[in-house]
Amino acid sequence: MAHGPAKGIGRWLRATNHKDIGTMYLWFSFAMFLLGGFFAMVIRAELFEPGMQIVKPEFFNQMTTMHGLIMVFGAIMPVFVGLANWMIPMMIGAPDMALPRLNNLSFWILPFGFTLLAATLFMPGGGPSFGWTFYAPLSTTYAPPSVNFFIFGVHIIGASSVMGSINIIATILNLRAPGMTLMKMPLFVWTWLITAFLLIAVMPVLAGLVTMMLMDINFGTSFFDAAGGGDPVLFQHVFWFFGHPEVYIIIIPAFGVISAIIPTFSRKPLFGYSSMVYATAAIAFLSFIVWAHHMFTVGMPLAGELYFMYATMLIAVPTGVKVFNWVTTMFRGAITYETPMLFAIAFVILFTIGGFTGLMLAIAPADIQYHDSYFVVAHFHYVMVAGALFSSTAAVYYWIPKWTGRMYNETMGKVHFWVSFVAFNVTFFPQHFLGLAGMPRRYADYSLQFTDWNMVSSIGAFVYGASQLLFLYNMIATIVAGRKISDPKVWEGAEGLEWTVPTPAPYHTFSTPPAIR
Amino acid sequence: MVSKAKQLVRGGIGALALLPWLHAAAAEPAARPESWNLLNMPKGVTSVSQNVYDIHMIVTWICVWIGVAVFGVMFYSMFAHRKSRGHQPANFHESTKVELAWTIIPALILIVMAFPATTSLKHLYDASEADLDVKITGYQWKWKYDYLGKDVSFISELATSQASIYGTAPKTEFYLEEVTEPLVIPVGKKVRLLMTGADVIHSWWVPDLAVKRDAIPGFVNETWARVDKPGIYRGRCAELCGKDHAFMPIVVNAVPEEEFNAWLAKKQSETIALRALTEKTFTQDELMAKGEAVYGRTCASCHGAVGEGIPGVFPALKDSKIALGPVADNLSVVVNGKSGTAMQAFGAQLSEVDLAAVITYQRNAWGNKSEDNIVQPVDVFKLKKGQ
Numbered sequence A: 001m002a003h004g005p006a007k008g009i010g011r012w013l014r015a016t017n018h019k020d021i022g023t024m025y026l027w028f029s030f031a032m033f034l035l036g037g038f039f040a041m042v043i044r045a046e047l048f049e050p051g052m053q054i055v056k057p058e059f060f061n062q063m064t065t066m067h068g069l070i071m072v073f074g075a076i077m078p079v080f081v082g083l084a085n086w087m088i089p090m091m092i093g094a095p096d097m098a099l100p101r102l103n104n105l106s107f108w109i110l111p112f113g114f115t116l117l118a119a120t121l122f123m124p125g126g127g128p129s130f131g132w133t134f135y136a137p138l139s140t141t142y143a144p145p146s147v148n149f150f151i152f153g154v155h156i157i158g159a160s161s162v163m164g165s166i167n168i169i170a171t172i173l174n175l176r177a178p179g180m181t182l183m184k185m186p187l188f189v190w191t192w193l194i195t196a197f198l199l200i201a202v203m204p205v206l207a208g209l210v211t212m213m214l215m216d217i218n219f220g221t222s223f224f225d226a227a228g229g230g231d232p233v234l235f236q237h238v239f240w241f242f243g244h245p246e247v248y249i250i251i252i253p254a255f256g257v258i259s260a261i262i263p264t265f266s267r268k269p270l271f272g273y274s275s276m277v278y279a280t281a282a283i284a285f286l287s288f289i290v291w292a293h294h295m296f297t298v299g300m301p302l303a304g305e306l307y308f309m310y311a312t313m314l315i316a317v318p319t320g321v322k323v324f325n326w327v328t329t330m331f332r333g334a335i336t337y338e339t340p341m342l343f344a345i346a347f348v349i350l351f352t353i354g355g356f357t358g359l360m361l362a363i364a365p366a367d368i369q370y371h372d373s374y375f376v377v378a379h380f381h382y383v384m385v386a387g388a389l390f391s392s393t394a395a396v397y398y399w400i401p402k403w404t405g406r407m408y409n410e411t412m413g414k415v416h417f418w419v420s421f422v423a424f425n426v427t428f429f430p431q432h433f434l435g436l437a438g439m440p441r442r443y444a445d446y447s448l449q450f451t452d453w454n455m456v457s458s459i460g461a462f463v464y465g466a467s468q469l470l471f472l473y474n475m476i477a478t479i480v481a482g483r484k485i486s487d488p489k490v491w492e493g494a495e496g497l498e499w500t501v502p503t504p505a506p507y508h509t510f511s512t513p514p515a516i517r
Numbered sequence B: 001m002v003s004k005a006k007q008l009v010r011g012g013i014g015a016l017a018l019l020p021w022l023h024a025a026a027a028e029p030a031a032r033p034e035s036w037n038l039l040n041m042p043k044g045v046t047s048v049s050q051n052v053y054d055i056h057m058i059v060t061w062i063c064v065w066i067g068v069a070v071f072g073v074m075f076y077s078m079f080a081h082r083k084s085r086g087h088q089p090a091n092f093h094e095s096t097k098v099e100l101a102w103t104i105i106p107a108l109i110l111i112v113m114a115f116p117a118t119t120s121l122k123h124l125y126d127a128s129e130a131d132l133d134v135k136i137t138g139y140q141w142k143w144k145y146d147y148l149g150k151d152v153s154f155i156s157e158l159a160t161s162q163a164s165i166y167g168t169a170p171k172t173e174f175y176l177e178e179v180t181e182p183l184v185i186p187v188g189k190k191v192r193l194l195m196t197g198a199d200v201i202h203s204w205w206v207p208d209l210a211v212k213r214d215a216i217p218g219f220v221n222e223t224w225a226r227v228d229k230p231g232i233y234r235g236r237c238a239e240l241c242g243k244d245h246a247f248m249p250i251v252v253n254a255v256p257e258e259e260f261n262a263w264l265a266k267k268q269s270e271t272i273a274l275r276a277l278t279e280k281t282f283t284q285d286e287l288m289a290k291g292e293a294v295y296g297r298t299c300a301s302c303h304g305a306v307g308e309g310i311p312g313v314f315p316a317l318k319d320s321k322i323a324l325g326p327v328a329d330n331l332s333v334v335v336n337g338k339s340g341t342a343m344q345a346f347g348a349q350l351s352e353v354d355l356a357a358v359i360t361y362q363r364n365a366w367g368n369k370s371e372d373n374i375v376q377p378v379d380v381f382k383l384k385k386g387q
Helices: A018-046 A057-092 A100-122 A147-174 A187-218 A232-266 A273-286 A291-295 A302-314 A316-330 A339-362 A364-370 A374-404 A410-437 A448-481 B002-027 B033-037 B047-080 B096-125 B257-278 B284-303 B327-336 B352-364 B377-386
Strands: B132-139 B142-147 B152-156 B183-186 B191-197 B202-206 B211-215 B221-225 B231-237 B250-255
Touching: A018 A057, A018 A100, A018 A374, A018 A448, A057 A100, A057 A147, A057 A187, A057 A232, A057 A374, A100 A147, A147 A187, A187 A232, A187 A273, A232 A273, A232 A291, A232 A316, A232 A339, A232 A374, A273 A316, A291 A302, A302 A316, A302 A339, A302 A364, A302 B096, A316 A339, A316 B047, A316 B096, A339 A364, A339 A374, A339 A410, A339 B047, A364 A410, A364 B047, A364 B096, A364 B211, A374 A410, A374 A448, A410 A448, A448 B033, B047 B096, B132 B183, B132 B202, B132 B211, B152 B257, B183 B257, B191 B202, B191 B211, B202 B250, B211 B221, B250 B257, B257 B352, B257 B377, B284 B352, B327 B352, B327 B377, B352 B377
Parallel strands: B132 B191, B183 B250
Antiparallel strands: B132 B142, B142 B152, B191 B221, B202 B211, B202 B231, B231 B250
C-alpha cells in the first residue's frame, strides 16, 4: 500500500498527493508574493518624494493594480489553500484530500491564470490600470485593450478557487476519522470549512461581474453605461458583494492558524473553542450583508447608508470575541516566544489595530473623510499584511519542522520577525497620518505637505521587502540543511492529530484512521 | 590585489557621492514646516466637518482605551506568565459568564457610538433650502463648475507645469494644489453641490469642507457646504479615474458675499464678451496661437505634446486620418466625442473660440497639412446649434 513519491517532474505535474500539492501551492504563492512585493517596491520608490522620477503615471496605475491583484489572488489566497492541503487531512485523520485529481487541476490552472494576467504588462496599452477593484467605466469603456486577458485571468483564478473549495468541503465533511465530530475539529479546519463556503458563494459573483464587463466591452451591452440605460454603481454593488466576503476569505483561515499557534506556545487549551466557531460563522454571515460600506460616497439614500453603517459596526462584536479569546488563552499560560508565537502575537496586536480602524471606517459620516484616502490603505494593510501574511508566515515556521523533519534557524527566524514587525509599522502606521491629512490612495504624485511621512513609509517598505528575502533564505536553508529532528510533537505544547504522525510526516499519513478519544 | 583595492575605494567614493544626493532629495522639495505635524484630520470650516471631526475623535479615543485594556492584559500575561519565569499553565478554557459579558459590553459601546453618527449623517444628507447651486462635473482630468441659473461656468484644472512634475523646474509651495481658476463661493451661504461625471467616476473631496462625493457619469449626486470662514481650501480627486488621477486638484475660494457678487458679475460679463467673440473671424495665426495653448491644456495629456499619442491607448493626431480629412468630421469628433472610447465630447467643455482654435491647430501643427485648414468659431456655433 505505502509507496513513495514518483521520480522526476512527473511527481509534480501529475501530483495527487495532498502534501505535494500543498507544497506547490506554498511555493507558487511565495513566488507571487515576491512579484507583488516587487511591484510594491516600485510604488514606494516612486512615492519616496514628490514629482515623477521613476515611472510614468499610467505605469504607476498598472503597478498599484497588479500589486493588489497578485497579492490578493496570487499570494494570500493560494498560501492558505497550500496550508489547507497540507494540514486538513492530517488534522482530521484523513489519508488525503477527497478529490485528488481535482486538487491537481485546481493548482495547475493557477500558473496559467497568472501568466495571462502578468502578460498584460507587455501588451500594447499596458496592463490593467484601473485598480484591483476595477470600477466601471474606467475598466470597460476606458480600459486598455489588455482588459480581456485580465477578464480571462480572473475567470481561471476563480475556477481554481471554486474547485479548491469543493475539495476542502468534501474532505472535511466526508473524510474525518471516526469520532472526529464537527465540534472536535481544530479551528483551522473549521475556519477553512466556513471559508470554502464563502468562496463557493462569491466566486461566481465575480465571474458574473467580469463577464458583464466582457459583454460591455465587446458585445455592445450597457450593464455599466448610463448612456445605454445601465448603471456604473451597479458594478460597485456586484463587486463588493463579492469583495467583502473576499476579504474575510483571506482573513478567516488566518484566525484558524492563530488559534492553533497561541495555545501551543501558551501550553494551555484554546479559550472558548465553541464561541470561536460561532464567532467565525457570525463573521461569515455578516460579510454578506455589509458590502455597501465600501460605497459610502456613491450617494446612496440616507436609509441605505444608515443600514450599512449599523450592520458593519456589528462585525466588531464577533471579531472582539475572537481577540478576547486569544488574549485569555495566553492569560495564565506558560508562554515561550519561538518565531511562530512572535508572529502570532504580532498578528493579534496589529490585526486588532486594523480592526479598530475598520470600526472607524464603518462610521459613515467619518468615512466621508477616510474614504479612498491613505487611511484606508493603512487599514487594509494592517489586516492583510499583519493579519493574513503574518499568520501564514507564522504557520510556515510552525509546521515546517513537521513537513521537513528539520528545524529552522531560530535566531534567523527571530531577526526576520523583529525586522518585519518594525518595518511593517514604519511603513504603514504613517499612512494613517497621510490619509487623515488628505492624501488620496492610488496617487502617483502628491503635494509637498505629504513628503515626510511618505519618505518614512517608503524606507519602511524597502526594509520590509528585504527582510522577506531573509525568510526565503531561512526556509531554503532549513529544507536543505536544517538540523534534523524526529520528535513527532516538535513543540512541547502542541496538541492535535498532525503531531501524532512521525516527523518528518511520511508521504502517506493515516492510511488507517486514528482512534479519536 | 591593488586594482581590487582601488575598485573598492572607487566604489566607496561612488557611494559617498550618493549621500549628498540623498540629502538633497530629503531637503529639496521644500517640505512645508508643518509636514511632520500633519497627523490628524482637519477640523475644517463647516458645521459638517466639525461634526465629523468630533465623531472621529470620540471613536478614536474609544478604540485607544479598549486597546489599552486588551493589550494591557495581554502584555501583563506576556511578561508574568512566561515559562522562563517558571509559571505553570492553568487549564481553564471556557466561562459562559465572561464570554457573554464581552459580547454584550462591546455591543452596548457600539450603540453609544451609533447615536452621534446617525445625527451627524442626517445633517450631512440635508441639502435642502440651498442659497446657491453649483454643478460640478468631473472630466479626465479636470473639473467644470456651472453656477446654475447664473450663466457662469468654467473649467478648473491643474496649474502646475509638467516641468515641475518631472523635476526640470522647481516645485513651488502649492505644487499639485494649484488650479487655473478656483471655485468661488460665498461665506455663510448654503451651497448645494451637484456632482456628475463626464467620462469615468471621479470624487470631489475637500477635507476642510468634509465634502467627498462621487461624480458618476449619467447620475447626479447632491451634497452641500456652508463655509463659515473666508479662505482658500484645497482638495483632490479621490476616486481613481485614469492616468492623471493625481493631477486634478480642487481649490475652493470662500469669500464674503459682496466680493462673491462682484466676482459673479465680472464672470457674467466675460461670458457675454466671449459670445461676441464667436462672431468674429480670426486669422490663421491668431487661431494657431490660441489653439496651441488650448491643446497643451486639454489634449496633450492623451494625444501627446506633439500629437504622437500613446500607442495602443490614445491615437496619434500627427498624420491622422481625421486631422487630415474633411473638416466636418474633425469638428464632429471633437465636439461630440466618440462613444465607446475615451474621446470625450468637448462641445460642453470648451468655448466656440477655443474649439475652433484647437481644431485649426491640430490640422496644421506637427507637419499636418490638411486642405481645409481653418475653422472659425462660427462654424462650431453652427454645428452645435444644428444638433
